Amino acid sequence: MKVKGEIALVTGAARRVGRMLALALGRMGVHVAVHYAHAHDAAQATVDELQRLGVRAMAFQADLTRPEAAPRLLDDVERHLGTPRILVNSAAVFEPGTVRETTLENWETHMALNLRAPFLLLQAFARKVGAGPGKVVNITDWRALYPGRRYLAYTVSKAGLVTLTQMAALELAPGIQVNALALGAVLPPPGKDAAYLDRLVQRTPGRRAIREEELASALRFLLENDAVTGEVLFLDAGAHLVHG
Numbered sequence: 001m002k003v004k005g006e007i008a009l010v011t012g013a014a015r016r017v018g019r020m021l022a023l024a025l026g027r028m029g030v031h032v033a034v035h036y037a038h039a040h041d042a043a044q045a046t047v048d049e050l051q052r053l054g055v056r057a058m059a060f061q062a063d064l065t066r067p068e069a070a071p072r073l074l075d076d077v078e079r080h081l082g083t084p085r086i087l088v089n090s091a092a093v094f095e096p097g098t099v100r101e102t103t104l105e106n107w108e109t110h111m112a113l114n115l116r117a118p119f120l121l122l123q124a125f126a127r128k129v130g131a132g133p134g135k136v137v138n139i140t141d142w143r144a145l146y147p148g149r150r151y152l153a154y155t156v157s158k159a160g161l162v163t164l165t166q167m168a169a170l171e172l173a174p175g176i177q178v179n180a181l182a183l184g185a186v187l188p189p190p191g192k193d194a195a196y197l198d199r200l201v202q203r204t205p206g207r208r209a210i211r212e213e214e215l216a217s218a219l220r221f222l223l224e225n226d227a228v229t230g231e232v233l234f235l236d237a238g239a240h241l242v243h244g
């Protein structure tokens with residue numbers, strides 16, 4: 001798909017990885033709906049930066065743990081910016097927990113935000129985009145296909161997102177391509193510093209974190225190449241090869 005001039009919705013785009021993805025789209029000439037939940041000022045800063053890149057951008061607030069929020073968000077974006085033909089599901093929660101430790105609340109929050117919200121957004125998106133063209137990129141994690149011990153609800157939710165990606169790719173072809181980007185460490189978890197990230201990535205074959213420009217080029221590839229659908233692209237410097 002020729003993406004320049006299209007409209008994208010990026011969830012969780014105020015800060016961190018979502019922000020990087022939104023700015024990457026802006027650099028491709030895509031107009032961006034910047035979704036946020038709590039980070040109002042950061043969302044506005046992302047919008048300002050996108051506008052400086054010469055594209056249209058607007059911030060949209062939604063608590064995506066609420067099922068009614070997803071179709072409403074798509075409606076709001078359509079009303080204010082136009083019909084999005086690109087959907088990037090990045091908003092997520094990432095909390096530890098083993099089988100024994102995971103509480104019902106921890107489980108429900110991961111499923112609601114990391115899996116149900118992308119499903120409801122994708123469903124509303126498919127209705128709006130119809131026969132296409134359209135692109136969905138679901139941000140998942142290498143752990144989704146190589147599970148370990150510590151992030152039970154997170155890993156199950158991201159594995160579900162991979163299956164959702166594959167089933168949606170099949171059903172929505174040929175007009176809409178649906179792919180997943182399985183990330184390794186890009187940034188330290190909130191509250192941890194760069195030294196923590198450095199230690200973490202020493203265990204991966206690449207021995208380094210994923211760079212913003214690498215994230216941008218992977219996103220561009222998934223958006224521009226119409227022959228790729230139902231794919232899980234590992235952008236993790238090989239982390240999945242040495243899991244466990």
Ligand SMILES: NC(=O)c1ccc[n+]([C@@H]2O[C@H](COP(=O)([O-])OP(=O)(O)OC[C@H]3O[C@@H](n4cnc5c(N)ncnc54)[C@H](OP(=O)(O)O)[C@@H]3O)[C@@H](O)[C@H]2O)c1
Pocket residue numbers: 011012013014015016017018035036037038039040062063064065089090091092093094113139140141142183184185186187188189190
């Ligand atoms: N960081 C990494 O190195 C890494 C590694 C592997 C995979 N990933 C994946 O990449 C994506 C982004 O990661 P990240 O580290 O940037 O995540 P993050 O810092 O935890 O941010 C997640 C986003 O989710 C949004 N959010 C939180 N609660 C929400 C709610 N109730 N409704 C709607 N949105 C809500 C937040 O919006 P507000 O800020 O407005 O609250 C935030 O922008 C995630 O899917 C994650 O699994 C990241």
